Amino acid sequence: MKLDVSHLTKTYDKKTILNDCSYVFDKTGTYVLMGPNGCGKSTFLRICAMLERQDSGDIAYFDNSTVLANDITLKRRLTLVLPRTGVFNTTVFKNVAYGLKIRGLHHTVIERKVNAALDFVGLGPKTGQHARTLSSGETQRLGIARALVLEPEVLFLDEPTASIDEENTQIIESIIGAMKKEGRSTIIMTTHDREQATRVGDFQLVMRNGRIET
Amino acid sequence: MDSITQGFIRAFELIFHLNAELFGIILLSLKVSGLALVIATLAGLPLGAMLGLKRFPGRNLAISAVNTLMGLPPVVVGLFVYLILSRKGPLGFLGLLYSPTAMIIAQSILAIPIVTALCHSAIVNVDPLIRQASRTLGATQRQETLAIIHEARYGIISAIVAAFGRVMAEVGSILIVGGNIAGYTRVMTTTIALETDKGNFELALALGIILLLLSFIVNAVLHAIQRKGMVATQ
Numbered sequence: 001m002k003l004d005v006s007h008l009t010k011t012y013d014k015k016t017i018l019n020d021c022s023y024v025f026d027k028t029g030t031y032v033l034m035g036p037n038g039c040g041k042s043t044f045l046r047i048c049a050m051l052e053r054q055d056s057g058d059i060a061y062f063d064n065s066t067v068l069a070n071d072i073t074l075k076r077r078l079t080l081v082l083p084r085t086g087v088f089n090t091t092v093f094k095n096v097a098y099g100l101k102i103r104g105l106h107h108t109v110i111e112r113k114v115n116a117a118l119d120f121v122g123l124g125p126k127t128g129q130h131a132r133t134l135s136s137g138e139t140q141r142l143g144i145a146r147a148l149v150l151e152p153e154v155l156f157l158d159e160p161t162a163s164i165d166e167e168n169t170q171i172i173e174s175i176i177g178a179m180k181k182e183g184r185s186t187i188i189m190t191t192h193d194r195e196q197a198t199r200v201g202d203f204q205l206v207m208r209n210g211r212i213e214t
Numbered sequence: 215m216d217s218i219t220q221g222f223i224r225a226f227e228l229i230f231h232l233n234a235e236l237f238g239i240i241l242l243s244l245k246v247s248g249l250a251l252v253i254a255t256l257a258g259l260p261l262g263a264m265l266g267l268k269r270f271p272g273r274n275l276a277i278s279a280v281n282t283l284m285g286l287p288p289v290v291v292g293l294f295v296y297l298i299l300s301r302k303g304p305l306g307f308l309g310l311l312y313s314p315t316a317m318i319i320a321q322s323i324l325a326i327p328i329v330t331a332l333c334h335s336a337i338v339n340v341d342p343l344i345r346q347a348s349r350t351l352g353a354t355q356r357q358e359t360l361a362i363i364h365e366a367r368y369g370i371i372s373a374i375v376a377a378f379g380r381v382m383a384e385v386g387s388i389l390i391v392g393g394n395i396a397g398y399t400r401v402m403t404t405t406i407a408l409e410t411d412k413g414n415f416e417l418a419l420a421l422g423i424i425l426l427l428l429s430f431i432v433n434a435v436l437h438a439i440q441r442k443g444m445v446a447t448q
């Protein structure tokens with residue numbers, strides 16, 4: 001896996017958030033990005049996940065091909081989990097199946113993958129439950145299951161435990177640990193919990209003045 | 215008092231004996247309003263979705279216009295369609311005046327703004343996190359739009375049912391363009407209006423009872439959909 005970020009700049013309403021930001025993610029493992037509120041961590045993840053366009057600078061993905069703005073095939077190799085999970089008004093199962101369905105997979109494959117993903121995050125017994133009846137911790141795990149079922153090469157997690165209790169935080173940290181062991185995705189996550197960064201991170205990065213420092 | 219009781223008794227007799235004229239009228243009502251609704255949905259859902267999801271110049275003006283048109287007085291629509299379809303009108307050569315087709319056109323015009331406005335409001339009320347979720351999971355533009363529309367499905371069905379209730383109960387426009395011709399353009403509301411006028415209460419009452427029943431069913435369905443949508447959004 002390789003993600004080569006070079007000279008990224010992003011400005012909102014004359015406020016420069018990312019300022020000539022460069023970093024090469026080229027190791028397997030979990031990267032943790034820290035930094036004060038509002039410094040641009042989420043913006044950085046959104047741009048890396050191709051959900052937003054930078055003002056200038058380049059990101060080379062995987063095999064160094066420079067990105068076209070709307071390359072859906074490339075975009076689908078990356079998945080971002082947001083701090084708050086938007087739940088589709090349907091069952092837990094269908095929420096997790098969504099990403100596979102829009103990729104046109106066969107329903108037997110979908111069923112197998114979704115059940116595996118739900119077991120992985122401990123929501124196996126809640127497959128048929130309505131997703132909007134889940135607790136906030138379970139909802140966040142649903143958000144993670146929905147992403148990892150897609151087996152992205154890079155999984156971005158934006159403050160995955162910011163709004164949930166200690167018990168669910170622990171569960172999510174162990175999910176992150178287990179994903180690392182499986183070794184399928186590189187994880188790039190943000191947090192403002194320094195201790196969490198030490199617990200789950202292999203590489204700790206800090207964002208300051210619109211740049212990434214190690 | 216006696217004549218009212220008599221009227222009710224005769225009305226129920228008509229209903230329970232499955233009177234052919236009565237059922238022809240009911241069937242035509244359902245056909246005209248049903249087809250008008252199909253047209254209104256085919257036009258109103260995409261329009262409502264566009265107003266809800268796309269940003270374009272004049273969008274706010276269009277939304278206000280649609281909301282205003284929602285309250286179009288049926289007689290005005292009837293007059294308008296009459297003028298267009300009448301022999302000297304621009305589409306007079308089609309010979310559609312006083313036909314079920316003319317009635318479907320008039321009711322479609324009444325229903326399109328209702329379906330559009332209610333679909334628009336159902337779609338803009340979808341949580342913005344839904345759009346973000348589908349986007350982060352790799353949806354294309356089109357798939358993202360479909361995800362939002364799907365999320366608004368209960369509101370959209372409510373919109374269609376509400377518009378159906380409205381056109382079923384409407385008399386002004388179809389009386390003008392349909393003319394209440396027996397066996398051809400007579401529907402429930404126009405028959406009630408004209409037979410009452412003639413002092414012919416039984417048929418009018420029988421149709422009134424059926425219309426109330428239909429309206430009750432429409433509202434029950436509407437309520438059930440809204441409750442289902444609510445349970446599901448908790």
Ligand SMILES: Nc1ncnc2c1ncn2[C@@H]1O[C@H](COP(=O)(O)OP(=O)(O)O)[C@@H](O)[C@H]1O
Binds near residue numbers: 017040
């Ligand atoms: N879409 C946007 N429009 C305008 N300003 C934005 C937008 N997104 C983020 N910002 C601003 O950019 C700054 C960085 O935000 P963010 O990347 O969310 O920081 P962090 O995740 O580190 O807390 C904040 O000041 C925020 O208000």
Ligand SMILES: [Mg+2]
Binds near residue numbers: 041042043158159
């Ligand atoms: Mg953030």
